[in-house]
Amino acid sequence: MGPALGDDVQLRLQASPHLKAPDSTPRIMWSVTASLIPIIAVAVFYFGPSALLVLIAATLGAVLTEWAFAPRGSLADGSCVITGILLGLVLPPGVPLWIAFVGGAFGIGFGKLVFGGLGQNVFNPALLGRAFLQAAFPAVMTTWSTVPERWSALRGDNLALPFMSPKVDAVTGATPLGLFKFEDTTTEVSKLMIGDVSGSLGETAGIVILVCGGYLALRNYLNWRIPASILLTVALFSGLLYAIDSARFASPMFALFSGGLMLGALYMATDMVTSPVTNSGAWIFGIGIGLLVVVIRTWGGLPEGVMYAILLMNALVPFINRATQPRPYGRSRVPKTQEAEA
Amino acid sequence: MLARLSFRHGVHPAEKKELTAGLAIRRMPFPDEVVLPLRQHAGKPARLLVEPGDRVERGDKLAEADGFFSVPIHASGAGTVQSIGWWPHPDGSMAEAVRVSLESYSPQIPRPRIIPRWEGLTPKQVVDAVQRAGVVGLGGAAFPTHVKLLPPDDVSVDTLIVNGAECEPYLTTDHRTMVEYPERVQFGIRVMMHTLGVDRAIIGVENNKPDAIAILEETLPDDLDVSVQGLTVKYPQGYEKMLIRALTGREVPSGKLPMHVGAVVQNVGSLACIAEVFETGLPLIERVVTVTGPGVRRPSNLLVPVGTKLRDVLDFCDGLTDDAAEIVFGGPMMGASQPDLDAPIIKGTTGVVVLTHRESRARQVHPCIRCGHCLDSCPVFLNPSLLGQLAQAGRYEEMEEAHLADCMLCGCCSYVCPSNIPLSQMFALAKAGAKRRKQQAA
Numbered sequence: 001m002g003p004a005l006g007d008d009v010q011l012r013l014q015a016s017p018h019l020k021a022p023d024s025t026p027r028i029m030w031s032v033t034a035s036l037i038p039i040i041a042v043a044v045f046y047f048g049p050s051a052l053l054v055l056i057a058a059t060l061g062a063v064l065t066e067w068a069f070a071p072r073g074s075l076a077d078g079s080c081v082i083t084g085i086l087l088g089l090v091l092p093p094g095v096p097l098w099i100a101f102v103g104g105a106f107g108i109g110f111g112k113l114v115f116g117g118l119g120q121n122v123f124n125p126a127l128l129g130r131a132f133l134q135a136a137f138p139a140v141m142t143t144w145s146t147v148p149e150r151w152s153a154l155r156g157d158n159l160a161l162p163f164m165s166p167k168v169d170a171v172t173g174a175t176p177l178g179l180f181k182f183e184d185t186t187t188e189v190s191k192l193m194i195g196d197v198s199g200s201l202g203e204t205a206g207i208v209i210l211v212c213g214g215y216l217a218l219r220n221y222l223n224w225r226i227p228a229s230i231l232l233t234v235a236l237f238s239g240l241l242y243a244i245d246s247a248r249f250a251s252p253m254f255a256l257f258s259g260g261l262m263l264g265a266l267y268m269a270t271d272m273v274t275s276p277v278t279n280s281g282a283w284i285f286g287i288g289i290g291l292l293v294v295v296i297r298t299w300g301g302l303p304e305g306v307m308y309a310i311l312l313m314n315a316l317v318p319f320i321n322r323a324t325q326p327r328p329y330g331r332s333r334v335p336k337t338q339e340a341e342a
Numbered sequence: 343m344l345a346r347l348s349f350r351h352g353v354h355p356a357e358k359k360e361l362t363a364g365l366a367i368r369r370m371p372f373p374d375e376v377v378l379p380l381r382q383h384a385g386k387p388a389r390l391l392v393e394p395g396d397r398v399e400r401g402d403k404l405a406e407a408d409g410f411f412s413v414p415i416h417a418s419g420a421g422t423v424q425s426i427g428w429w430p431h432p433d434g435s436m437a438e439a440v441r442v443s444l445e446s447y448s449p450q451i452p453r454p455r456i457i458p459r460w461e462g463l464t465p466k467q468v469v470d471a472v473q474r475a476g477v478v479g480l481g482g483a484a485f486p487t488h489v490k491l492l493p494p495d496d497v498s499v500d501t502l503i504v505n506g507a508e509c510e511p512y513l514t515t516d517h518r519t520m521v522e523y524p525e526r527v528q529f530g531i532r533v534m535m536h537t538l539g540v541d542r543a544i545i546g547v548e549n550n551k552p553d554a555i556a557i558l559e560e561t562l563p564d565d566l567d568v569s570v571q572g573l574t575v576k577y578p579q580g581y582e583k584m585l586i587r588a589l590t591g592r593e594v595p596s597g598k599l600p601m602h603v604g605a606v607v608q609n610v611g612s613l614a615c616i617a618e619v620f621e622t623g624l625p626l627i628e629r630v631v632t633v634t635g636p637g638v639r640r641p642s643n644l645l646v647p648v649g650t651k652l653r654d655v656l657d658f659c660d661g662l663t664d665d666a667a668e669i670v671f672g673g674p675m676m677g678a679s680q681p682d683l684d685a686p687i688i689k690g691t692t693g694v695v696v697l698t699h700r701e702s703r704a705r706q707v708h709p710c711i712r713c714g715h716c717l718d719s720c721p722v723f724l725n726p727s728l729l730g731q732l733a734q735a736g737r738y739e740e741m742e743e744a745h746l747a748d749c750m751l752c753g754c755c756s757y758v759c760p761s762n763i764p765l766s767q768m769f770a771l772a773k774a775g776a777k778r779r780k781q782q783a784a
Contacts, residue, residue: 015767017753119709277714
């Protein structure tokens, strides 16, 4: 006989359903964070201790801002850590640490908290932080410093003090997209894939990013339709241009693996908060980003357009959501007013 | 023939049916007392016929149907009407109920009765006999069965759909009914097809019950067009709209009944019950209940007199484990938590699921991150994310514009929500509010 059949049994009451899928928002966020570790490792491999310092500075900026201004307990969901790391990954390795910190703080403060915190923001906070830095410190953000000694020296102006003019003796090297746009030099795609090129910290090793993002897609932590549609659109559009004039336009493989496209497609555009909730919307969103990336890269003044492409499409997400509402079971697609007349 | 028929979206909770799937149905001994609420079915509550002190035999009518959309309530054991009054109802409210104290040494033999011969009956007479026997849908909703047997003149029904999906985790009530009483199910189908005048019947069974599919195929009648279809294991496959979609490809228009697309859906338990009415003449006074879950010591499939108290059922199953935390009537996806061990098993109680602290725990609610998983799970293609935001803002009129009325409260959105937002609970409240507003306006 069970002992617990007297009236002293404490029974829990809750609304149905009484079962719950194992996924939770913190688990999703921390899984995304964990999936970034190989990308961070590659960044450190190529850019040495600078990479680690920049990442830490950006993350600290994001986390401290969240801690200072967000409601209690929101740190635990891990979303601000992702923002910080992602921002760090799209910064040049030689950026002064205080600028990275400011970027993280701006991304969380103005990219997320002013909108009402997690789930309410319109723009990807990491990209908004980067856009701010790009506007405020254009020279620093486009200086791609290199050093001969990868491991023993810091790059560029990592340790510069706030608002001090940067040193000018840093050795700089252009990114593959910069080389292509301004000096008409193509970089080998194999080098782009493994990341052995100049560029932002975590944007260079396309293959690693694909694998890490693929893992998230398998676990349904990112909507695979977004990276699929972005990459397909970029490949097709730039392939079309390449077919028209292979001397003037980049090859599709170069377009796919250069710049911030892989990180943007798999980690930035797929931010759940700032991407469409519907699957058909995800396709529209991704195709839009893909088109904008190629347009900005080809005809814009900048060598790279992923950031602006994603931010622009972020702004359209509410409209995409509204336009792609699913048809409820047992209802026709006809709008309400016509339905009533019919 | 394990066909892969299904609907789009839905969820895959752990089935947990192995606890009781192999256990034969046992008859539970009569308890000392049964409590029979007058409201055990969708529609109007039954009208009381007895007074305290009245002597009743097993199967006697305690309350009669109040109009066409109602069914009578019968005594599930011989004894004396002790009192009539408010009693905890499994839906969480209090309801008027008849308490009958049963005689310990009664042979529990019902009064002699004339068993109707269904072949000679007109459809209307079959409908009357089914209503008189108090038969309701035994799948959980407890919709009066006879109402579905008498479609209005302006709809033509061509298919009888037999619901053996049993998509709720843990429950094996329908499963055991199909395995142990396949002839009764087939007999019920025969009566139904005759009454509805349809030529075709399809039995839909989820593929996790191969033994039920096999035995139903063995017992298929030669002279009728009845087939068995395997269905993908997915919740809520057993919902009428999902089942019709899976088996016929038809979509029930919003706000309409299955019969408007030519289909009538009956649960296998209800069909076995109809068979019993025409085999023994006995009304619906007992039903199969799965008592299961990690919190109960001896999971069982029981044949329980309607009105048996939860306390007695649990006692018969050796009681609760030490970590038992929550008792659910029905399946864990749609069932109701029970605050009171005195709540009775009623006609619509498919199971008693006892969850432990492991499964049933308070979860922190996080902000909606618009992951869209709820949209991907909603079997009626609503936007639960949007509806949830509207509910939180108290914008109920806009929720109705977003088709709140189509929500079946299946709970898929709440189940998948990583932020633990109680979506279906908010929708249930909003629906109740909408109903109230409509009544006030009228």
